[in-house]
Amino acid sequence: MIRLTRDVIDYHALTEKVRRGDCGAVVLFLGTVRDLTGERVTVALDYEAYPAMAEKKMAEIESDTRTRWPVGEIILEHRLGRLEIGDVSVAVAVSCPHRAQAFEACRHAIDRLKELVPIWKKENWADGSTEWVHPGA
Amino acid sequence: MIRLTRDVIDYHALTEKVRRGDCGAVVLFLGTVRDLTGERVTVALDYEAYPAMAEKKMAEIESDTRTRWPVGEIILEHRLGRLEIGDVSVAVAVSCPHRAQAFEACRHAIDRLKELVPIWKKENWADGSTEWVHPGA
Amino acid sequence: MKVMLFARARELIGIERLEFEESMTVGELRALLERRFPKVAGLLKKSAIAVDNEFAEDALQIPAGAEVALLPPVSGG
Amino acid sequence: MKVMLFARARELIGIERLEFEESMTVGELRALLERRFPKVAGLLKKSAIAVDNEFAEDALQIPAGAEVALLPPVSGG
Numbered sequence: 533m534i535r536l537t538r539d540v541i542d543y544h545a546l547t548e549k550v551r552r553g554d555c556g557a558v559v560l561f562l563g564t565v566r567d568l569t570g571e572r573v574t575v576a577l578d579y580e581a582y583p584a585m586a587e588k589k590m591a592e593i594e595s596d597t598r599t600r601w602p603v604g605e606i607i608l609e610h611r612l613g614r615l616e617i618g619d620v621s622v623a624v625a626v627s628c629p630h631r632a633q634a635f636e637a638c639r640h641a642i643d644r645l646k647e648l649v650p651i652w653k654k655e656n657w658a659d660g661s662t663e664w665v666h667p668g669a
Numbered sequence: 670m671i672r673l674t675r676d677v678i679d680y681h682a683l684t685e686k687v688r689r690g691d692c693g694a695v696v697l698f699l700g701t702v703r704d705l706t707g708e709r710v711t712v713a714l715d716y717e718a719y720p721a722m723a724e725k726k727m728a729e730i731e732s733d734t735r736t737r738w739p740v741g742e743i744i745l746e747h748r749l750g751r752l753e754i755g756d757v758s759v760a761v762a763v764s765c766p767h768r769a770q771a772f773e774a775c776r777h778a779i780d781r782l783k784e785l786v787p788i789w790k791k792e793n794w795a796d797g798s799t800e801w802v803h804p805g806a
Numbered sequence: 807m808k809v810m811l812f813a814r815a816r817e818l819i820g821i822e823r824l825e826f827e828e829s830m831t832v833g834e835l836r837a838l839l840e841r842r843f844p845k846v847a848g849l850l851k852k853s854a855i856a857v858d859n860e861f862a863e864d865a866l867q868i869p870a871g872a873e874v875a876l877l878p879p880v881s882g883g
Numbered sequence: 884m885k886v887m888l889f890a891r892a893r894e895l896i897g898i899e900r901l902e903f904e905e906s907m908t909v910g911e912l913r914a915l916l917e918r919r920f921p922k923v924a925g926l927l928k929k930s931a932i933a934v935d936n937e938f939a940e941d942a943l944q945i946p947a948g949a950e951v952a953l954l955p956p957v958s959g960g
Contacts, residue, residue, distance in 0.1 A: 544681040551701060553754045558699040559775075560684070561768065563883045566693040579882065582812055582875055585859040586882075610882060617690045622883050631698065631779060631960075638696075639772050642883065650856070650875070651882025652813035664814035665881035669852035700960045716959065719889055719952055722936040723959075747959060759960050768883075779960065787933070787952070788959025789890035801891035802958035806929035 534590035534608045536581055543623045546607045555604035555627035557634035561642050563622040565615050573658035579612045579621060582650040586610070589649045593641055601637040602628055608641060610651060621653075670744045671727035673720055680760045683744045692741035692764035694771035698779050700759040702752050710795035716749045716758060719787040723747070726786045730778055738774040739765055745778060747788060758790075807868050809835070810875040815853065818846045832857065833864030835874065853878045884945050886912070887952040892930065895923045909934065910941030912951065930955045 533549075547560050565577050590608050597606055604627040611621050624642045628634040655663045670686075684697050702714050727745050734743055741764040748758050761779045765771040792800045809824040816822055830838070832855045840847045855862050856875040868874060886901040893899055907915070909932045917924045932939050933952040945951060 543684070547680070547697070547699070551699075551755060553702075553704040556701055556703040558697075558701060560695075560697040560699075561772070562684070562688075562695040562697075563768070564688060564693055564695060565690075566766065567690040580813060581882070582810065582856075582877065585856055585875065588859050618688060629703065631700070635698070635772065635776050642768060646880070646883040648880070649882050650812070650877050650880055652878065653881045654813070664817065664878070666814055666849065666852065666879040667881060669814075669849050669879045717890060718959070719887065719933070719954065722933055722952065725936050783957070783960040785957070786959050787889070787954050787957055789955065790958045791890070801894065801955070803891055803926065803929065803956040804958060806891075806926050806956045 533606070534587060534594055536583055536586060536610055536612055538611065538613045541609050541611050541620045541623045543620060543625070546609060546623055546625045550605040550607060550625045550627040552604040552627050555629055557629070557631040558625065558627045559634040559638040561624045561638050562620050563642070565617050565619050565621060567617045569655065574617065574655055575658050576656040577615045577621070578654040578656065579610075579615060580652050580654070581610070581612050586649050586651055590645065593644045593648065596644070597626070597637050597641045600640065601633045603637055604628060606637065606641065608645060610645070610649070612651070671724060671731055672746045673718055673723060674746060674748055675750045676748070678746050678748050678757045678760045680757060680762070683746060683760055683762045687742040687744060687762045687764040689741040689764050692766055694766070694768040695762065695764045696771040696775040698761045698775050699757050700779070702754050702756050702758060704754045706792065711754065711792055712795050713793040714752045714758070715791040715793065716752060717789050717791070718747070718749050723786050723788055727782065730781045730785065733781070734763070734774050734778045737777065738770045740774055741765060743774065743778065745782060747782070747786070749788070807870070807872045807874050810873065812876065813878050815846055815849055815876050815878050818849070819843050829870065830868060831864065832862045832866045832868060835868065836864065839876070849878055850876070884947070884949045884951050887950065889953065890955050892923055892926055892953050892955050895926070896920050906947065907945060908941065909939045909943045909945060912945065913941065916953070926955055927953070
């Protein structure tokens, strides 16, 4: 299951949804807004997506992850809009029969999300300036 | 922080406790009671500990994990007593500045816990028989 | 075709969506955008082009009516 | 010294705690337990011995008054 949302990510509900009697392991990853990037102080981030393609790519990542590991349930959720320090920007919850599988599947899903899904963040620095984050550009 | 408990593990509270403004990544691992082990049907597990040594070993794992990765906060909690299918037996929540660190630190902590901490589980099979689980013995 | 712009590319160009009548390949579209908007040329070289929600190679002929998107390096998560 | 028993070892021996007056090493304690409780000999060989909450080698001389524990292979998590 995948979702883009402008609301607070209820990661507790996501984690409950992936728990299953045939899965002995659940791994949850949360990405949260950091107060520092290098030496610079962040006050907020603005997340923007190309929504139709972002949802398509997230669905492909779900499906690819299910092909590689015996996933019971997997949920990827990404928040958009203005986020403040400590807010959860992304959550990936995965259940599998065993723990190595759950760790690997969750790690794979978030790594691919950060690589492939058309979502961008803009830093709002403490000095009032802003900057789109484009790794390598 | 480490804890043995006979109560339900409130993993949502644990996860909230490890979130920090200087950590961009949280990884939570939950071990839950599976309904099948191989072909055999489980109805419940009984967890027993050697409590003083279990707490000492869990504290050493916390400290070892903090030495190896830049952990913001880490909590290991293990439940004891009678657990039923789907119940959470163990939770490990870790926050770090970056996600690779958080995944590795959480994985390390649960792997070491399963290897070193004197806790044992007894299977209660559907046919009424019971069996202590002693890997390799 | 229409071309959606995002993030720094949208801010630098100052437009959310471009429209083109001509038929062209992805590579020709890249060259056209670089000529038209020289101040984003550096960002363009690092960006991906999506055609109908899929990453596209330069050789692809863009279908008439396709939704094209210029995707600067992503930073979600 | 007192020796705490756990899990299958406790069930097979049917006792939670043994007490010994003699001074001995961890290895001597293992040998004594194997002789005294032959039905747990197989499990004993796979078990660890802890002295005062730390895993102990066979050569360790057990201090008087130590808390010793026989730890069958663990299965927490």
